[in-house]
Amino acid sequence: MSGDAGDKSHKATPKRMKQLRHDGALQRSQDLSAWLGMGVAAMTLSAVLATGTANAVQQLTVVRAIIANPDPAVAVQALFDGTTTILPAIAPLLVVVVIAAIGGSAAQGGIYFSTKKLKPTFKQFNLVKGLKRVFGGQAWWQGLKALLKTIVVAGVLFVTVKNITPMLLTSGGLSLHQVLDLAAGGVADLMRTAVAAGLILAVFDILVIRKTNRKQTMMSTQEIKQESKSSEGDPLLKGAIRSKQLAMSRNRMMAAIATADVVLVNPTHVAVALKYEPGHGAPRVVAKGSGHVAARIRAEATAKRVPMVADVPLARALNAACKLGQEVPEDLFVQVAKILAFVMSLRRRGAAQGVHTVPDRRAA
Incomplete structure (x- = not known):
């Protein structure tokens, strides 16, 4: 019996997987939702900037005037006007980013919110498991992933800044509106390139997490028998009911x-x-x-x-x-x-x- 209980060589049953998802016990890639959100933001940034650049120029002009002639009342009014102008412009961007993030979570097995992970348990203070989390294979992968993301973002940032710097240095004859458009275009290019690389990393992250989940959710023969028994009910009780x-x-x-x-x-x-x-x-x-x-x-x-x-x-x-x-x-x-x-x-x-x-x- 003990041999069966320790030999976890069977894939988790659909019922077990459903319960684990409901309890929030399965790992998910946070990168997919983040990169999808950034990707949608990059695609919609141009449309947002088309309506927001003129407002930004106007607000910068007001700020420059306030700096030249400080007036608290005028500054408060400018802050209020700027907020009411910018929020409607970026609201659609925020909405689509949130939808994309939710979609990334749904693509990994549905949307579940569990409060079980929020409740403190003695298992959370298990020193051995804590050390495994710090020095285990998953921790090494998280460290490698963070390093790769840093390299990708730094590389993309370097290339983008390198390309946009000569244009900014020679923009003396450009208007403020044109300078902002130029900077916004550079930011959008930076985001799109970073998202493309980030999504590739997210795919690898999902594959690693799925492999980890499969390994951690393996079931023993005894566990499968126990689940089957609990699903079908106690044979003695079922016999009594039938009788x-x-x-x-x-x-x-x-x-x-x-x-x-x-x-x-x-x-x-x-x-x-x-x-x-x-x-x-x-x-x-x-x-x-x-x-x-x-x-x-x-x-x-x-x-x-x-x-x-x-x-x-x-x-x-x-x-x-x-x-x-x-x-x-x-x-x-x-x-x-x-x-x-x-x-x-x-x-x-x-x-x-x-x-x-x-x-x-x-x-x-």
């Missing part, structure tokens, strides 16, 4: 015998109770059974004064062909009709109670 349901079904069946028109018997091994309702098609089986169930049906029929007819072939045929509540099959209509006619004649004479034999059967 109770069967008993309730039989009690309802026994209660229906009182409404039957006749009970066909075999004469001791099989019993089938039939009820005919005019306008409802063929007679219907309201009770059936063999062995001790047949004995109970006969006893109930005797107690409720329901006539019984001994017809071995017909009783066996109905017991085999019909389910409880089912109508009599067409090929047995004639034989059942003769039985019902015989029972009606017994009722007219007041001699229906007890076990009877159809006259033509007795003659045969």
Whole structure:
């Protein structure tokens, strides 16, 4: 048993993975959401700057005037005007960035928010696990990833600044609006190039995290058996429930015998109770059974004064062909009709109670 429990060689079941996602126990790449958000920002930056550059120039002019002639009231008003001007311009940018970040999280298995990770537990203070987090393979990957991101951003920044510096140095004849456009274009190029490289790193990060998640969520044979048992329920409890349901079904069946028109018997091994309702098609089986169930049906029929007819072939045929509540099959209509006619004649004479034999059967 202990060997099975320690041998975690099975992939996690869908139920286990769903529970781990719900609990926030699975690692996710934070880089994907961040780079997607930055990528969307880079794509929408030009549209935002098209409406925001003129406002920025106007605000810079106001700031320059305030510096030349300081006035607190004018400065506060300028701050308010600048805020109300800039926020509507960048609001669409913020919205699409948030949507992109959420999309990056959803792409890694759906959106889940769990408070379980926020609750302090003793496992969080486990020294051995803490050292593994600091010096383990995951920590080395995080360090390497941070180094690669630094190299990528620094390289892209260097190339972008190198390209834009000569243009800025020779921009003496350009207006402030043109200088801002030039700087914004450089920033957009920087962001797009950085995002392209960052997304490549994010793909590798996702692959590493998936491999780590698979390794950490492996299940033992015993864990799979335990999950299966908990999903299906305790066999003893399920057996007790089935027994109770069967008993309730039989009690309802026994209660229906009182409404039957006749009970066909075999004469001791099989019993089938039939009820005919005019306008409802063929007679219907309201009770059936063999062995001790047949004995109970006969006893109930005797107690409720329901006539019984001994017809071995017909009783066996109905017991085999019909389910409880089912109508009599067409090929047995004639034989059942003769039985019902015989029972009606017994009722007219007041001699229906007890076990009877159809006259033509007795003659045969």
